[in-house]
Every structure is written in C-alpha cells, then in structure tokens.
Amino acid sequence: MVCAPMHVKLSPARVWAANAITAILDHGQSMDDFLAGPNGFTAMSPRDRALARAIAGTVLRRLGQVDAILALYVAKPLPPKAGLMRAILRCATAEILFLRSPAFAIVSEAVSMAASKGKTRAFRHLANAVLRKVAAEGAERLNDIPATLNIPDWLRQNWQKTYGEATIENAAKVLIEDQPTDLTVFRDPAIWAEKLSGTAIGGPSLRIASADRQAGDITKWAGFEEGAWQVQDVAAALPALILNAGADENIIDLCAAPGGKTAQLAACGAKVTAVERSSSRLERLDQNMKRLDLKVQSVCADALQWKPETLADAVLVDAPCTATGVFRRHPDVLVLKTPDQVRDMANTQFAILAAAANMLRPGGRLIYCVCSAQTEEGEDVARRALKELPLGPLIIETGALSYVQAFVKAHELRIPPGAWADKGGLDAFYISAFTRQ
Numbered sequence: 001m002v003c004a005p006m007h008v009k010l011s012p013a014r015v016w017a018a019n020a021i022t023a024i025l026d027h028g029q030s031m032d033d034f035l036a037g038p039n040g041f042t043a044m045s046p047r048d049r050a051l052a053r054a055i056a057g058t059v060l061r062r063l064g065q066v067d068a069i070l071a072l073y074v075a076k077p078l079p080p081k082a083g084l085m086r087a088i089l090r091c092a093t094a095e096i097l098f099l100r101s102p103a104f105a106i107v108s109e110a111v112s113m114a115a116s117k118g119k120t121r122a123f124r125h126l127a128n129a130v131l132r133k134v135a136a137e138g139a140e141r142l143n144d145i146p147a148t149l150n151i152p153d154w155l156r157q158n159w160q161k162t163y164g165e166a167t168i169e170n171a172a173k174v175l176i177e178d179q180p181t182d183l184t185v186f187r188d189p190a191i192w193a194e195k196l197s198g199t200a201i202g203g204p205s206l207r208i209a210s211a212d213r214q215a216g217d218i219t220k221w222a223g224f225e226e227g228a229w230q231v232q233d234v235a236a237a238l239p240a241l242i243l244n245a246g247a248d249e250n251i252i253d254l255c256a257a258p259g260g261k262t263a264q265l266a267a268c269g270a271k272v273t274a275v276e277r278s279s280s281r282l283e284r285l286d287q288n289m290k291r292l293d294l295k296v297q298s299v300c301a302d303a304l305q306w307k308p309e310t311l312a313d314a315v316l317v318d319a320p321c322t323a324t325g326v327f328r329r330h331p332d333v334l335v336l337k338t339p340d341q342v343r344d345m346a347n348t349q350f351a352i353l354a355a356a357a358n359m360l361r362p363g364g365r366l367i368y369c370v371c372s373a374q375t376e377e378g379e380d381v382a383r384r385a386l387k388e389l390p391l392g393p394l395i396i397e398t399g400a401l402s403y404v405q406a407f408v409k410a411h412e413l414r415i416p417p418g419a420w421a422d423k424g425g426l427d428a429f430y431i432s433a434f435t436r437q
C-alpha cells in the first residue's frame with residue numbers, strides 16, 4: 001500500500017534536494033553551477049534552505065553508503081526514464097539514515113513526490129517498499145558498510161597507492177564531518193580569535209568550529225564589513241605566506257580570481273597584478289578587493305598569452321586543477337572528476353607554469369600551487385618544470401610556518417587528503433617554490 005495521498009504538499013527543501021542531486025549525479029553539473037542557475041534556492045525560507053543543503057550535502061558525502069544500502073533493496077537499476085526517482089530514493093535514504101528525521105514522514109513524502117510527476121509516478125510503489133525497508137533495517141545494515149566507500153574507487157586506489165591506507169580512513173572521516181570555517185585575518189589574529197570565538201591556528205589563520213559558528217549570514221560576522229578578514233582554508237593561505245611578498249615588490253598573481261591569494265599579497269604592501277581569464281570571476285575579485293580596501297591592478301587575460309611590461313620579482317601560479325583536495329567543502333568533486341581530467345589538467349598546468357617562468361626577472365621567486373590531491377597535477381608538474389624550464393628549487397623557510405612544518409620537504413609542501421583529521425581537517429594541497437635562473 002502506498003502510504004501518502006497524492007494531494008500532500010511537498011516540502012520545497014526535499015524537492016530542491018532531489019533536483020540538485022539529479023543535476024549533479026545524473027547530469028554532471030557542479031553544485032556551484034547548479035546554484036548559479038535558476039533553482040529556487042533563494043525563494044525558500046532559511047529553515048528550508050538549511051534542510052535542502054543538509055539533504056543534498058549528505059547524499060554527496062555519503063553516496064557510497066547510500067547507494068550500497070539502496071542496492072540491497074532495489075533489485076535492478078532504475079531505467080533512465082525514471083527521471084528524478086533515483087535522486088528521490090537517495091535523498092530519502094540519506095535523510096532517514098544520517099539526518100535522523102522521522103522516517104515515516106520522509107517515506108510518505110518521497111512517495112508523494114514520486115506520485116506528483118509523470119516520469120516517477122510508476123515507481124511510487126517501489127519507493128514505498130524500498131524506503132520502508134531502509135527505515136526498518138538500514139541503520140543496522142550500515143554497520144557492514146564502511147564510510148571509506150564514500151570515496152570513489154579510482155580515488156581510493158590512487159590515494160591508497162600514493163599516501164597509504166591511513167589516509168583513506170582519515171579522508172573518509174573528514175568527509176562526513178561538519179566543516180569548520182577558516183578565516184585569514186589581515187591584522188591581529190589573536191584579537192579576532194577572541195572577538196569571533198575562534199581558535200588561532202598559526203600565521204594569519206583562525207578556525208571557527210562548526211558548533212561555535214555564529215548563526216546566520218557570514219557577511220554579518222564582526223569584521224566582515226570592515227574587511228578585517230576573508231574566508232580561506234588554512235591550506236589555501238599557505239602559498240602567499242611562502243611567497244613572503246615584500247612591500248613594493250612587483251608581483252604577478254596568475255589565475256587570480258576570486259582573489260584570496262591576491263588579497264594576502266596586496267596586504268603585504270606589494271604591487272600586485274592579478275591576471276584572470278574569466279571576466280565574471282575577475283569582477284568578484286574586484287569586489288573582494290574593494291571590501292578589503294586593497295589596491296591591485298586586475299587584468300582580464302589568458303595567462304598563456306598575456307605578457308607583463310616589466311619582469312616581476314615574484315609570480316604566484318594558483319593553477320586551475322581538478323580540485324580533488326577540496327572534497328571536504330565541495331564533496332561534488334568526488335563524483336564529478338575523472339582520471340582523464342587529471343591528465344588533461346597536468347598539461348595545462350605545465351603550460352601556465354612555463355608562461356609564468358618567462359614573466360620573472362633572474363633570481364625572482366615562483367610559487368606554484370594546486371588544490372588537487374593528485375600528484376600528477378602537483379609533484380609531477382613541478383618535477384617536469386625543474387627539468388625543462390629555467391627554474392631551480394627554492395627551499396621553503398618554515399620559521400613562520402611551524403604549524404604546517406610536518407608537510408614541508410625542501411622546496412615542496414604537500415598536504416595529503418584527510419590531514420588534521422582530529423582537528424577539523426585541512427584541504428589537500430600541493431605547493432612548490434622555485435627561483436628563476
């Protein structure tokens with residue numbers, strides 16, 4: 001028997017989550033792109049928005065486990081004509097097992113949602129039967145389904161080979177936790193740590209634990225309006241710290257938007273030229289610099305074509321990458337990225353690095369970084385640069401970086417996935433420092 005009448009009013013949050021999950025998992029759209037399109041998010045109440053994000057986020061963070069549970073009860077895969085049905089089942093399963101909402105209401109609403117559309121209507125009885133099973137025995141069956149399954153096979157194998165088994169356990173742990181918010185503070189981190197009830201991590205970084213996060217909009221937090229800080233993962237703040245810009249140095253920030261690193265360099269008093277290919281992203285960079293009251297020259301150009309008028313004292317290359325290192329806050333990367341993309345990216349990254357080397361004066365510094373956990377985009381590109389480009393290694397000074405010293409080896413800094421698993425996590429990141437010969 002189907003347990004919900006067809007006239008039940010559907011929760012906008014659950015409908016939104018099902019649409020988001022379909023767009024990401026069935027049509028390969030990123031969450032950011034989905035949010036940028038017409039999707040009804042802003043029309044929802046704050047409560048519905050929170051629920052919608054929680055459901056979609058939980059499906060993405062627990063996808064391996066959710067699908068393993070569903071596979072126990074769905075005898076054969078749903079056909080493509082089932083439309084939103086897969087997403088409805090995934091969202092309801094995630095909500096029942098991990099968000100601990102009342103199971104009866106979720107099952108009932110999922111069935112109503114299935115019944116409300118032509119494509120899914122034929123599957124409403126299946127939804128009812130499957131989700132009742134999930135509600136009755138899913139939690140127990142989950143004991144045999146480890147959280148490491150939430151990392152896709154190819155990444156699990158790659159990370160295991162590169163970093164070892166403990167990394168997989170740690171990455172799986174940080175993936176399913178609530179994420180802290182990290183801030184980079186431009187002056188007096190200790191004072192802002194107190195004002196925002198955060199923890200000073202080291203350098204300019206503060207961490208606001210998710211449980212301590214002040215309710216509501218981050219733009220309302222103390223210090224946002226006056227430009228005292230910017231949101232930036234502890235790891236993402238490191239390349240600019242390693243570059244160690246001097247006042248009045250002439251620095252090029254290639255691939256610069258939305259400008260997190262540009263801001264750090266400009267705050268040191270350096271003359272920064274920020275080069276970015278995307279005009280809409282460059283607009284965001286300009287807005288961010290305005291809020292932070294920092295002066296930079298922003299240029300909309302392709303790093304592969306653009307040439308500076310004078311050679312720079314230093315160049316920072318935050319290259320485009322697969323971003324597999326930022327899976328904690330962007331779990332959609334785990335399902336959207338492929339080994340082919342890693343290979344393609346490595347070629348682009350080397351080309352941008354070669355262009356950057358030609359923008360430097362002899363003796364100038366070059367910092368190359370990627371938020372990818374894949375060595376093909378990090379270590380391999382840097383090794384090739386040392387062989388083929390007029391660049392030598394520049395040893396990273398760890399004096400001001402004692403809090404991340406464990407990740408530094410000579411001219412390289414590598415943060416593996418799942419790092420700081422007991423302290424709220426850290427994005428996986430690779431940085432290499434060079435000097436122009």
Ligand SMILES: C[S@@+](CC[C@H](N)C(=O)[O-])C[C@H]1O[C@@H](n2cnc3c(N)ncnc32)[C@H](O)[C@@H]1O
Pocket residue numbers: 254255256257258259260261262275276277278281301302303304318319320321352
């Ligand atoms: C990792 S993001 C940069 C993040 C930024 N550095 C920050 O700290 O906020 C990479 C950026 O490179 C830009 N990009 C990609 N290819 C480029 C190219 N050939 N020339 C210039 N910018 C490029 C992308 O549009 C994207 O904004």
